[in-house]
Amino acid sequence: MKNRIHPALIVITVLTFLFLLGPLVVIIGSALSDTSYLTFPPQGLTLHWFTNIFEVSAFTRTMGTSFMLAIGGTTVSMLIGIPAAYALARYRVELPAFLGNVFVLPILIPEIVLGFSLMKSLASGFGLPIIVALLIGHALIVLPYTVRVVGASLNSFDFSIEEAAVSLGCTRIKAFFVVVLPNIRAGIIAGFILAFITSLNDVSISIFLTGPGVSTLPIQLLAHMEQFFDPTIASASVLLMGVTVAVMAVVERTLGLTFLTK
Amino acid sequence: MSNQLRAWLIATPATLLVTIFLVLPVLATFATTFGDPEGPFATYSAFFNSRFRTTVLWRTMEVALVTTMISVAIGFVTAWVVARTPSRLKSLLIIAAVFPLLTGVVVRSFAWLVILGKNGVLNSFLLSIGVISEPLSMLYTQGSVIVAMVYLFVPLMILTLVGVLEGIPQDLTDAAASLGAPPAAAFRQVVLPMAVPGLIVGSVLVFTGSFTSYATPQLLGGERQMMMGTFLYQRAMVTFDWVGASTIAAVMVVVTLATVLTMSRVARKLNPMAG
Numbered sequence: 001m002k003n004r005i006h007p008a009l010i011v012i013t014v015l016t017f018l019f020l021l022g023p024l025v026v027i028i029g030s031a032l033s034d035t036s037y038l039t040f041p042p043q044g045l046t047l048h049w050f051t052n053i054f055e056v057s058a059f060t061r062t063m064g065t066s067f068m069l070a071i072g073g074t075t076v077s078m079l080i081g082i083p084a085a086y087a088l089a090r091y092r093v094e095l096p097a098f099l100g101n102v103f104v105l106p107i108l109i110p111e112i113v114l115g116f117s118l119m120k121s122l123a124s125g126f127g128l129p130i131i132v133a134l135l136i137g138h139a140l141i142v143l144p145y146t147v148r149v150v151g152a153s154l155n156s157f158d159f160s161i162e163e164a165a166v167s168l169g170c171t172r173i174k175a176f177f178v179v180v181l182p183n184i185r186a187g188i189i190a191g192f193i194l195a196f197i198t199s200l201n202d203v204s205i206s207i208f209l210t211g212p213g214v215s216t217l218p219i220q221l222l223a224h225m226e227q228f229f230d231p232t233i234a235s236a237s238v239l240l241m242g243v244t245v246a247v248m249a250v251v252e253r254t255l256g257l258t259f260l261t262k
Numbered sequence: 263m264s265n266q267l268r269a270w271l272i273a274t275p276a277t278l279l280v281t282i283f284l285v286l287p288v289l290a291t292f293a294t295t296f297g298d299p300e301g302p303f304a305t306y307s308a309f310f311n312s313r314f315r316t317t318v319l320w321r322t323m324e325v326a327l328v329t330t331m332i333s334v335a336i337g338f339v340t341a342w343v344v345a346r347t348p349s350r351l352k353s354l355l356i357i358a359a360v361f362p363l364l365t366g367v368v369v370r371s372f373a374w375l376v377i378l379g380k381n382g383v384l385n386s387f388l389l390s391i392g393v394i395s396e397p398l399s400m401l402y403t404q405g406s407v408i409v410a411m412v413y414l415f416v417p418l419m420i421l422t423l424v425g426v427l428e429g430i431p432q433d434l435t436d437a438a439a440s441l442g443a444p445p446a447a448a449f450r451q452v453v454l455p456m457a458v459p460g461l462i463v464g465s466v467l468v469f470t471g472s473f474t475s476y477a478t479p480q481l482l483g484g485e486r487q488m489m490m491g492t493f494l495y496q497r498a499m500v501t502f503d504w505v506g507a508s509t510i511a512a513v514m515v516v517v518t519l520a521t522v523l524t525m526s527r528v529a530r531k532l533n534p535m536a537g
Contacts (some may be wrong), residue, residue: 005346012339016416017358019413020417021358021361023370023373083272084273091265110473112495117284140279140284203368221368226481
């Protein structure tokens with residue numbers, strides 16, 4: 001009688017996973033179709049639409065911008081988020097309790113509201129160049145991921161090791177780099193990856209901050225979908241899925257995927 | 263240097279980023295809504311007196327609520343089965359749930375555009391087996407938006423609930439059964455109360471996520487099924503009515519925060535152990 005699961009529940013579960021994976025199969029199939037319109041199952045197989053992505057300058061340009069933003073925004077949020085997470089974990093008594101919540105605000109406030117508000121004050125108020133505004137926006141929305149995930153590994157770090165290094169004559173800065181950082185490596189990798197993916201796929205912030213000449217891949221795809229309906233969009237989508245697969249492989253190798261359910 | 267000063271210095275860059283680029287701009291957005299010459303709340307009474315605007319608000323609430331309920335139903339069953347699957351298959355299933363979650367919103371909504379379109383996968387299939395004789399128009403309906411939203415958020419619900427359900431030891435349900443509880447009673451009295459915190463977290467994530475979504479209603483709902491997110495964008499970037507857009511933004515923030523605060527209070531009440 002142990003582990004007996006009602007067959008009806010298993011049927012529902014199988015259907016759920018078909019529902020989750022089916023649409024992705026449809027995209028892959030229609031990206032390979034040898035027709036000038038989107039169709040599934042594919043009729044004839046071709047990789048033409050994949051090469052076509054690189055011939056449309058709007059796609060290559062925005063792809064470059066997206067990767068640059070994802071790396072840049074994530075790096076900025078790491079550079080300021082790791083110290084913030086460290087301060088929260090190390091100086092729990094000295095810092096007010098609400099500070100931890102401040103860093104979660106970018107997920108709590110609806111992203112589209114944040115995008116609109118940033119656009120109003122940045123682009124029109126400060127007159128910042130579009131790319132800088134985008135970089136700030138992306139660093140901001142991924143900050144909660146870096147602070148939370150790095151914070152989780154700092155919470156299981158024993159700070160007395162750091163104190164030991166300091167009392168043996170190590171400077172505080174050096175102790176941080178030599179003792180603390182290597183011990184929270186897993187959290188930093190996980191935080192970086194979550195932040196990178198979030199930034200790469202972002203729509204709600206970018207839609208307000210992109211402007212003439214500067215756009216990101218998801219925004220370009222969105223605009224393209226509303227006008228054209230050829231398999232290039234499907235192949236670009238498959239390319240983005242490929243990035244996700246690569247990232248998941250990295251997560252699996254370094255941490256194991258089950259950490260995502262914790 | 264005192265510890266207090268050092269702590270603040272280290273946390274300052276991140277605090278500044280959030281204050282300058284989130285707190286102040288969002289407060290500025292709120293401030294514009296109270297600047298109407300006809301009185302501080304004029305923009306809000308205009309919002310709630312406009313049939314069109316309140317329709318958008320209720321439609322968004324309805325879509326978010328239905329999406330949440332369907333996601334809870336599907337997600338709970340699936341998570342229950344996944345949590346009780348042997349570990350090798352389990353990690354495969356978790357990968358299958360995480361993968362769509364890490365795929366972008368645009369890509370996932372686009373898939374439904376291909377499936378539900380007039381010449382789409384579903385119509386071709388139904389035509390070929392002779393169930394319908396003319397293609398159905400399924401896009402740009404509330405149904406198409408809800409299907410795509412459920413697709414977007416079910417993985418999130420599954421992952422949230424798997425973590426919680428895994429924590430319920432099999433021994434507990436076995437104990438209930440050995441004491442004579444029929445499966446339904448064991449489920450209701452043992453499993454469900456322990457799963458409530460996870461259900462609340464999952465529901466809040468799904469409700470606020472679908473209430474504030476932009477790309478999905480934009481692609482699958484269009485002008486006809488305008489929701490708060492698409493409405494805000496349209497007011498801000500198409501008609502350049504920034505005060506109107508700010509009012510929509512404020513309503514969205516209030517609904518989101520009210521949901522989060524109420525549900526965390528409910529969660530605390532149902533689970534006094536959590537403090």
